[in-house]
Amino acid sequence: MRKMFILLDFIKKINHGELYSLSAPILILVILFMLILPLPSFLLDFLFSFNIVISIIILVVAMFTTEVLDFSSFPTILLFSTLLRLSLNIASTRIILLKGHTGSFSAGHVIESFGCFLIGGNFFIGLVIFVILVIINFFVITKGSGRIAEVGARFILDAMPGKQMAIDADLNTGFISKKEAKIRRMNVYKEADFYGSMDGASKFIRGDAIAGIIIMLVNIIGGLIVGIFQHNMLFVQAVKIYSILTVGDGLVAQIPSLIISIASGVILTRVGSEKISIGKQIINQVFNNPQVIFFSGIIFSIFGVIPGMPNFIFLFFSGSLFLLSWYLCNQQYISKNFSAQSSSQKNKKLHLSWNDIQFERLIVLQLNSRFFQPSYKNMYNDLLHKLHVLRKNIAKNFGFLISEIDCIHDCKLEDGQYKIFIKGVEIESGYVFFDKILAVNTGKKVINIPGIKVKEPVFDLPAFWVDIASKDLIIKKKLLVVEPNSVIVTHLNKIIRYNLHDFFGFQETQQFLDRVSQNFPKLVDYVVPKIISITVLQKILQNLLYDRISIKDIRTIFETLIKHSDTIKNDVNKSTSIIRISLRKFITQKFFCKSNTVCAIGLSAKIENILLKIISSKNSKLEPLFTEKLIKKTKLSIIFQKKNNLPTVLLVHPKIRVFLAKLFITSIPELTVLSFLEISEDRKIKIVYTIGKDTF
Template identity: 35%
Template structure:
């Protein structure tokens, strides 16, 4: 079966074009190699004519491409192309100099065509019978390029590069704000960040590339002077030709050579200046120029009147009146067009205002935001950066914090003002359902008692919404007094940001969608491609991976180490499809990072886990209600028994919390998961570890043994 062309349009191309299209990646390397060969090997005049013609046409193509591009990044290869064209011109200069100085001619007249017809024609056309005219025209061209265009383009490149780099942080913050507000998704944010980075790289490269243009202009002047004196030396000293004829021939050839080099250089310099002056362009130069220059008909009218006044002076009357008449007619036509557009726009606006309003499409009502924050009108200032609000910046910091802590990319937060809420109230929703709410006091501070505060504050008593600590709303002047009494004082934005962080951690398993799991897998693919190729989806289905990640996040186990998670699942998934059992295997592999969160570290002793443990007989009673079947692990314990079991464990846990530690229970791996399931409705922050999850080097300090009836007295184990 014949191989199909990779490009759908390639089938209609001639065979030689298909070959070029297939191997187009070799064109640029071969071109550079050929340029190096041109320096070493003398060229016949015909080849020199072809190279010069190609150089001029390339300059025109670059200029027209610059004019028609919509924005500078559409021609992002320009800095590299600028270097390539500079090298091409210098190589042609070297090759043409060799032809001119090594002219194999018996007389000066015969030497006129040794460098090719293009160089000879340029010299004759510009200089004519006067060498002085040719030299002056050449110098004017070089001076305009060197002093005006090249210097201006170089300065603009420097300023554009500096301001582009200075504006990068602000643009990045604007993207993060739009992402947090839900105005754009993660893919759009990633694309915008990439465009900002490319823009900075482009203008930085243009800043350096402009030096090539300036150096090329200087090199052109030096090469021209060297060619003139070198030609005179060759003709007079080596060949013995008359001085006048030698100067006539070699000066014309040198001027022609210089013009064939400086003309494309001049064109590309204009292109470089155009591309750096259009950093904020949104359309091609023709559209912007005509649209802006012709946007004010009054300017054309005044200009026409000015030219008409000049016509009554001794200046030529006919050209001035003809130009004034043309501008006047153009201005009159533009005014009529503007009036017609304004009339049409007014009629359209009236028709739209009288037309019945169409209801929004039903499909728009089906959209549900993953994470939503509703605020009362009194909290709008927290979101408005113009009023000093930095909530959007805090949410950006929360996204980074959560990604670093638990490995979850928090979805964008859609922030809405809800007039049905009290001015200081807010409500957090996940997929349209409210999961938390609170009330803030704008303009006031919250002073929290973490257990070490001394004294009383004058303020409104409240509860810190994230952790339920006793707190008071106080006026800002009381801040120093509250801090001196060991109260923790924060502003309203910090209270709300902390609450959002805890809500996301608590409901992280609900926010981890199938799409996000695929993103995590693709991120892992970049790091460990062989592992992903072998394991997903061959050994581990994405759905099974999502269920295991849900189980981990439900117990606040970080999922940053996706490589270890996928490796463990790849080992055990062929043996069982029970997500709970697979979760236990993964937890065992992540035991160091799990215990790291709850280990107590002191300088004079090894890290230790302060906890309560379960009596083996008590664990056997719980295990009797565990049913492991083909559909997975399920708990058949009656609600009354589950409540009694939870109460017994919680009474033991009180000893741990009373000692100032996180509530940690250690159980056997067989019942660890169901114990956590029993405790979750009563104490969501409880941590249940398995004995196998305690890594070497970590001690266990048990403050109690929970039995089938009541917890035993404190028992310390190491």
């Protein structure tokens, strides 16, 4: 009794893991008992049923396995299942030979059912079915699986060095950690071991099929001998009983063997790295294309209308294929639209990435929604064409290509309103009337015509929005006729020209140099970065563009930098001044056209001396009152120049040009400040308005 309690206490101390580890030894002991000890018929029924259940479970597991290594114990299971079937064959053979003379029920109800019910008690039918199963198992499934395992093991071993090198490369580049690399190496070894084991384990199934044939011959021949000579049975009676028992025993053992062989084939023939079961993979690849199903239905329907064919069943299946094709097509359409909407909404709500960040565009033209209506499609296309021409003209006049002008829709804008943005900052806005034209009064005479009175946005001239039908009347009155799109483009052109330096960034500088190097490679190689850096070159070119001076004459610009390389030393202002002097002929022609006399604004000697003293001193700052008076007087000079149709150019001493240009950059943007050295020698200079000549 005490020993019993000790045994129970020992069993309680064993945990579940230790019990699982004992399952394999216990199974081996059971197999050995079946080989040695005779089993009663009811226990034989239980074990045969257990064998069938285990084979079905193995097949289902193989079908739902997503990766080969998920079922790495399959070779061992194959060995155990084969041993279990062989031991059952031996146990059943023993009981058939010992008790077969008592009747077909002597070996249990499972063997009797397979021998009587499934084949109707007909020996020849059972024999044919058994032979067919053996052929399918031995020559088709087992042989194919064995060949696949053999070739797979060979290829896995050949690919191992390459896989190891790939893992080492990923580890060295930092794509994976040491832990992950170790796991991947173990998987490579496990995969090689698995295919090698399957190559050997497939021989078990082949041997099992051969053993089944031999056991069947032993059962039928041995049973007849035992029945006739030991139990004095009639030949017909012995043949009837032992044939049923033999066929039943062969079928009940061969069917689980066939199921295990199918599971082996499923495991070995699996291709692809998708994390899905083989059943889902087959459905997705075979029944996921409605066109394939539809054409299959057409072919089957052709067979269905051939006389002599089973027309009804063929047409039934062709109709089923058409319905399935329509269903799949409809499901794909719904799934595509719904998944696109749901995924986009879900991503917007739940996921953020760097792709969600929208950077500010350089030039943006915001338009009212009316521009994008179908009735104004031609007008919108004409606007896009005019914007393209504008960029082309800017490139032609100034020597570099500005970025794309983005036209975007803003439903918050009023009807006909547009806004111009540069680097995300609103610069100016305006209004146009879609079904009208703008009549601009370019003369000095005041003219009143029926229409909406406005100010022209570029030159600030009086203008009227009038009906298109009044176009001939406007032309007769010698007014300038401007279409709505032209108003927008002209307004945008003015803003772009005043902000050219903002559009010439580092990226544009690099693109500009790439283009120049195609024509003047030696110049580029010598100037950048030997004489100046690319950032200094960018600032120099930006200074030129600020005064709307073209940078097309890049040869003169680079040769000037080379000529004065000893004095400039990355000094932006000094380099700009020297280049401007080299470009004096172009500058003179740009601002004064072909006039022989340069009519410009000048400074009085008193103001010029004050500014020179301020610049030469350490504290180069103007007093607020002096600055205010200077700006006020300069604005008066601008008005005078415009009244007399003269250029708004201020000529000053070279040393104070940069200082005054910075001073007037915001207060008087339309004023251009030039030095006397920037005027061509063949022109006469005439100061028509002197700032500070009277009182200051």
